[in-house]
Amino acid sequence: MEKPYVLGIDVGGQTAKCGIVNANGEVLAQTILPSNEQRDASVFISDLAATLKKLISDAKLEQQVRGIGVGAPNANYYTGEIKFAPNLTWAREASVPFARMLSEQMDGLPVAITNDANAAAMGEKAYGVAKGIRDFIMITLGTGVGSGIVIGGNLVYGSDGFAGELGHTCVEKDGRLCGCGLRGCLETYASAVGVARTAREWLEARPEASSLLRLKADVSSKDVYEAAKAGDKLALEIFDYTGRILGAKFADFVAFSSPEAIVLFGGLARAREFLYGPIVEAMNAHVLPIWKDKVKILFSSLKESDAAILGASSLAWDLK
Secondary structure (H helix, E strand, O other), X not given: OOOOEEEEEEEOOOEXXXXXXXXXXXXXXXXXXXXXXXXXXXXXXHHHHHHHHHHHHHOOOOOOEEEEEEEEOOEOOOOOOEEOOOOOOOOOOOEEOHHHHHHHHOOOOOEEEEEHHHHXXXXXXXXXXXXXXXXXXXXXXXXXXXXXXXXXXXXXXXXXOOOOOHHHOEOOOOOOEOOOOOEXXXXXXXXXXXXXXXXXXXXXXXXXXXXXXXXXXXXXXHHHHHHHHOOOHHHHHHHHHHHHHHHHHHHHHHHHHOOOEEEEEOHHHHHHHHHHHHHHHHHHHHXXXXXXXXXEEEXXXXXXXXXXXXXXXXXXXXXX
């Protein structure tokens, strides 16, 4: 009998989420492990394999899994490598043959890998708000800013497998230093880390400004969100600033692919009530008239863990 299950893995900047998925797109069991505590790729992959084997064993599905699909930062669908991923300590300065190494640790089980944002886009296309949309851009707002570009129903990989690194397009010349080595990247302003950085910079630059954020020893994006919900003026201004940066860059993205929608996903996207207005206003202010009020800004309808797991798992169905 054909093996009826696959594994989906979402490797993020802080954690790796793993799940067992059936042919109906249901996540039957899932677990999580830290993704950034180890400095050596082989140690992380060994820990990941042990976690996966336990997940399979606990679900009593030994010999019933046909393959593994992985979404990870800077992952190359063509080569199976993770290359120079700034938010992963064990791949920041290296090219890691991740698919081959994991397959070896999983006793030869085949592994396919793609960029984490591409995986999220595939999950959203199959099961979420992008279902039935053939042209859209997925933007993941987490530790970094990722993107998956879908044109004509197909993911765009480019000639080398790395197309779609929109988080590393420049929003400010000689701006903030990014983990990738460049300055002024969108990721340094519009990620969860970027929002927290804006908060700390503004608190220091505006000593006269009263804010709930001053009660925090080390401000996080979650702190900014909670303060904004409480009506904190500085926190609301931070989200307005962040949303306008995103909207202006979205206008650039619209110009090259003319998507029907831009879908936002990830932890920071939970602040939709504070981001949506500034994004739409700034995007419409920077696009050509032919696109004004035409491109929809949508927010993922899937649970954060499920979207990337489902998307990554979809890679595994065709593995042999």
